[in-house]
Amino acid sequence: MSKALVELIKKNFGTAVLETHALHGDETVVVEAAAWKEVARFLRDNPQCSMDMLSDLTAVDFPEREPRFEIVAHFYSLTKGHRLRLKTRTGDAEGDDAEVDTLCDLWASANWMERETFDMFGVIFKGHPDLRRILLYPEFEGHPLRKDYPADKIQPLIAYRDVPNIEKVAPFSVDEGMSFGRQTHTGRRHDTDDSQVN
Amino acid sequence: MEPLDQELDEAELEMPTEPMLLNVGPAHPAMHGTVRCVMELSGEIIEHVDVQVGYLHRGFEKMCERGTWSQVFPYVDRCNYVSPMLNNVGFALACEKMLGVTVPERCQWYRMILGELARMSDHLTCDGAMAMELGAFTPFLWMIKAREMIWDLMEEETGARLTHSFGRVGGMASPPTEHLKENARAVVKHILSVVDECEKLLLGNRIFLDRLEGVGVISQADAISLGWTGPCLRATGVPYDVRKASPYMKYGEVDFDVPVGSASDCFDRFMVRLAEMRQSARIIEQCCLRMADSGPVNVSDPRIILPPKEEVYSTIEGTIQHFKIVMEGLKLPAGEVYAYSEGGNGELGFYLVSDGSGTPYRVRIRPPCFLITGGLERVITGAMMADVVPSFGSLNMIGGECDR
Numbered sequence: 001m002s003k004a005l006v007e008l009i010k011k012n013f014g015t016a017v018l019e020t021h022a023l024h025g026d027e028t029v030v031v032e033a034a035a036w037k038e039v040a041r042f043l044r045d046n047p048q049c050s051m052d053m054l055s056d057l058t059a060v061d062f063p064e065r066e067p068r069f070e071i072v073a074h075f076y077s078l079t080k081g082h083r084l085r086l087k088t089r090t091g092d093a094e095g096d097d098a099e100v101d102t103l104c105d106l107w108a109s110a111n112w113m114e115r116e117t118f119d120m121f122g123v124i125f126k127g128h129p130d131l132r133r134i135l136l137y138p139e140f141e142g143h144p145l146r147k148d149y150p151a152d153k154i155q156p157l158i159a160y161r162d163v164p165n166i167e168k169v170a171p172f173s174v175d176e177g178m179s180f181g182r183q184t185h186t187g188r189r190h191d192t193d194d195s196q197v198n
Numbered sequence: 199m200e201p202l203d204q205e206l207d208e209a210e211l212e213m214p215t216e217p218m219l220l221n222v223g224p225a226h227p228a229m230h231g232t233v234r235c236v237m238e239l240s241g242e243i244i245e246h247v248d249v250q251v252g253y254l255h256r257g258f259e260k261m262c263e264r265g266t267w268s269q270v271f272p273y274v275d276r277c278n279y280v281s282p283m284l285n286n287v288g289f290a291l292a293c294e295k296m297l298g299v300t301v302p303e304r305c306q307w308y309r310m311i312l313g314e315l316a317r318m319s320d321h322l323t324c325d326g327a328m329a330m331e332l333g334a335f336t337p338f339l340w341m342i343k344a345r346e347m348i349w350d351l352m353e354e355e356t357g358a359r360l361t362h363s364f365g366r367v368g369g370m371a372s373p374p375t376e377h378l379k380e381n382a383r384a385v386v387k388h389i390l391s392v393v394d395e396c397e398k399l400l401l402g403n404r405i406f407l408d409r410l411e412g413v414g415v416i417s418q419a420d421a422i423s424l425g426w427t428g429p430c431l432r433a434t435g436v437p438y439d440v441r442k443a444s445p446y447m448k449y450g451e452v453d454f455d456v457p458v459g460s461a462s463d464c465f466d467r468f469m470v471r472l473a474e475m476r477q478s479a480r481i482i483e484q485c486c487l488r489m490a491d492s493g494p495v496n497v498s499d500p501r502i503i504l505p506p507k508e509e510v511y512s513t514i515e516g517t518i519q520h521f522k523i524v525m526e527g528l529k530l531p532a533g534e535v536y537a538y539s540e541g542g543n544g545e546l547g548f549y550l551v552s553d554g555s556g557t558p559y560r561v562r563i564r565p566p567c568f569l570i571t572g573g574l575e576r577v578i579t580g581a582m583m584a585d586v587v588p589s590f591g592s593l594n595m596i597g598g599e600c601d602r
Contacts, residue, residue, distance in 0.1 A: 024295055024535045052422050056536070056564040060551050072549065074536055074564075078422060078438055085536060109425030112572035120259075135252035135601055144260055151260050 002027035002082045005049060013039055018089075028085040036071070036088045037101035043075055043084065044106055051075035051084065054107035057114060059121045063147045067091050069098050069123055095122055095146060102128040120145035154182060217245055220583075224253045228587045230327050231597045233571065235578075235586065242583045249574045254597040262561035266527025267293055267367060270561055275361040277563060278599040280323045281316035281542040283352070286365030291446060292537035292548035293367040296530045299497050301369050306447040307489035308374050311382055312355065312364075314478040314485070318389055319348045320542030320594075321429075321471040321478075328468060328591035329400055332409050337396040344392040347385045354381060367528060368503045369496025379486045386479045393475055410465035414577050414589030418462065424576070425569040428544025429474060430593060433459035433466035440540040452484045467592040502528055527556025543567045543594055565599040 006020050009029050016035035021028050031039050043051040056074040067089040075084045091098030102125040103110035114125040115134040122143035125131060133140060139158040142149050223234035232253035238246040258273045274285040287309045294301065301309075326341030349359045355375055356362040364371045375381075400406050416424075418434040431438055439456045441449040457473035459466025496503045500519050509516030532554035538547040547564030570593050577589050 023533045024298075026534075026536055028534075053425055055425060055427075055538075055545060056547055056549060056562070058549060058562045058564075060560045060562075072534075072562075074547070074549070078436060081443060083536075107425070108420065108423040108576075109569050109572065112568065113425075116568075133252075134250075135255040137252075144257060149260075151257070151264060 002084050005082065005084055008046070008048060009039060009042070012042060026083070026085050028087060030087045030089070033067075033071075033088045033090045033100050036086075037103065037106075039086060040073070040103050040106055043086070049077065049084075050079050051077045053078060054103065054109045054113075055083075057103070057110060057117060059117045059123055059145075061095075061121060061145065061147045063093070065089075066093055067098075068093060068095060069121060071100055071117070071123065073103070090123065095143075095148075098123040099126055100124075101126050104128055119143070122146065157182070157184070222586065224250075228331050229590050230331075231590075231595045231600075233574075233590075233595060233597070233600075235574075237583070237586075239583060244578055244581055244583060244586070247575050247579055249571065251568075251571055251597075252601050254601040256602065258602045259561055259563065262558050264557070266556050267530060267558055268523075268528065270558065271363045271365055272361065274563065275363050276598055277565065277602060278320070278542055278546075278567075278596050279360060280596060281320035282360065282362055283312045283316035283364065284320075284539070284541045285546065286362065287313050288537070288539040288541060288546045289548055290365040290367055291539055292535060292550055293530060295537045296533065296535045296550060296552065297367070297502065299368055299499065299502065301497055302494045303448070304374075304490050304493045305369050305495045307485045308370060308378075308495065309365075310447055310449070310452075311378070311482055311485045311489070312352070314481045315348050315351065315382065315385070317542055318386075318475050318478050319345045321475050322348075322389070322392075324591070324594040325396070325468055325471050328464075328588065329396070329406070331587050331591050332406055334400060334403065334406060337399055340392050340396055344389045347388055351381050351385050366496070366503070368499065373495045374489075379489070382482055382486060386482050390476065390479055393472060397472060407465065409584075409588050410463065410468060410592075412461070412463050412465075413581070413585045414464040414467075414592060416462055416573065416577050420576060421462065421573070424573040426544065426573060427566050427569075428541070429470045430467055430570050431544065432456065433470045434462035435460050440538055440545050444538075446539055448485075448488075449481075451488075452481050454481050464588045464592040529554065529556050530558075538564070541566055543570060543596065543599070563599075563602060565602065567593070567595050568600045571595045571600050 006027050006029055010017050013031065013035055016032045017029060018032060019030040043049045053076045054073060055076045058072055060070045060072060062068060062070065068091040071088050071090065073086045075086065088100060090100055102114055104114065112134060114128055115131060117123050118125060118131055119133040119135055120143055141155060217238045217240050220237045220239055221234065222237060223229055224232045234250040236248040237244050262270045262273055270289060271286055274289045275282040277285050322341040322345045326338040330338035352362060353359045355378065356364040416434065418436060421431050421434045422436065427438065435458050437456045437458050442456055454477045457470050457477065459470050504523055505516040505519045510520045530552040532552055534551045536547060536549045538545050544566030546566055549562035549564065550558065551560040553559045574590060574593060578586050
């Protein structure tokens with residue numbers, strides 16, 4: 001079933017198709033980043049494909065390869081009952097210039113999944129209407145699912161956000177509630193009291 | 199005496215019309231799960247909403263890349279913590295697809311019995327919590343009490359009530375207990391009676407129906423485009439169930455129906471879950487009839503499954519086998535795989551990339567309720583403030599699974 005799909009894509013996007021395989025029965029097509037959106041649109045609109053659901057979209061980081069990131073999407077057709085994996089490669093060795101076109105205007109599910117991929121890998125989806133971090137907070141430094149992000153990295157403490165029209169008073173000192181290793185020891189409450197006792 | 203407000207002009211004495219910004223969550227008593235909705239209200243109508251998730255993000259996908267494949271099980275347990283057995287089995291199936299092995303029949307039936315019980319526990323929690331948030335506390339207590347029986351059975355089988363970590367690549371951690379079938383039948387019988395009672399109690403309640411019917415409607419096309427699966431998609435009338443569409447384990451051999459809704463409102467989502475519990479009961483009964491009482495549970499491949507303890511302590515082969523699997527981890531062939539199964543909330547997918555070593559290169563969990571929560575904005579924009587509670591409840595957002 002999906003075998004015919006792979007052939008169909010090869011026929012229509014001959015030069016843009018870099019590679020195809022069917023490892024463990026999952027039909028896969030790797031395309032050039034420039035053709036990413038066009039192939040996706042073809043998958044959705046062609047009556048033989050009619051992929052009405054974008055089930056999954058994520059990325060994989062291969063730091064030793066160039067281009068570095070693989071963007072992986074899994075499509076499913078409710079009407080035809082077939083699946084296809086579409087991949088593309090982007091980004092240089094530093095992880096910059098990792099850009100592909102957004103699929104938001106084709107499938108609504110792409111919105112949050114692209115935001116998550118941006119959050120975790122730093123891949124930019126061009127044309128995305130609202131590319132913000134989704135699982136992490138805006139001040140987070142780095143992209144944690146990249147292989148060069150150490151899993152035990154400590155993030156800097158962040159100040160209170162400055163929100164207009166809302167007066168915020170810090171309820172406690174910066175060290176309170178922090179583990180010992182993360183304390184700055186600058187704002188200790190009882191510093192003066194201790195000196196008086198001694 | 200001066201007037202109280204000198205600035206106030208007669209002409210300004212109208213109701214202010216500017217929209218009000220309201221934060222709901224991340225820990226709101228009427229919304230289970232840690233999600234924050236920043237709403238722009240005009241009167242009681244929600245004009246815009248920004249749904250923010252991530253409060254329960256624990257970096258599971260990163261952590262999975264540090265251990266062995268077997269060490270992923272405790273993480274997937276903690277994704278959907280209301281039906282952890284389904285996640286365990288889903289991940290085990292993904293690894294087995296990569297290895298190209300199939301577990302013995304007895305294990306498949308066993309996984310199905312435990313999986314369907316977990317699904318019942320998931321639906322009981324969702325429907326019960328939904329009723330509770332609308333003020334019906336009794337059905338919630340009854341349903342949670344029924345769920346307790348499932349957890350007692352799980353404890354009997356696995357040793358843990360909630361996070362079992364019971365799945366293994368190539369089998370289960372231990373064979374079924376002697377009394378599994380009679381326990382399962384007793385639990386299912388009790389749950390069905392609770393479901394019947396709660397149904398009578400709730401569906402005769404005008405207030406409950408008024409707050410669900412015609413509320414939280416989403417079109418079928420929107421639901422498909424948003425990638426909804428599971429009971430939420432079936433409530434829109436799409437009969438998509440992974441167990442039917444691409445049967446795994448023995449789901450192709452058992453007889454069950456896929457309940458669908460038609461109005462795609464909160465009421466349909468509630469009813470689909472109730473109906474699915476009855477279908478799960480049917481599946482469990484068939485599994486109990488067909489599961490053999492004896493026979494192997496795990497595959498016999500020594501590269502995958504830990505040897506029995508008596509061999510580890512008495513033979514050198516057993517010791518080496520044990521050492522290699524524990525220290526190096528079992529090795530999955532290099533490559534990638536996407537395996538999917540029907541979780542409590544819909545299609546639970548695992549996209550695994552292996553580099554051939556004992557450590558996962560990438561474990562991507564495709565959480566059904568991340569995508570479902572992504573549709574919350576569409577469901578509640580334009581609705582009344584009070585409709586948020588039933589709408590959000592019926593989507594069954596599980597924080598652990600959504601944020602990972």
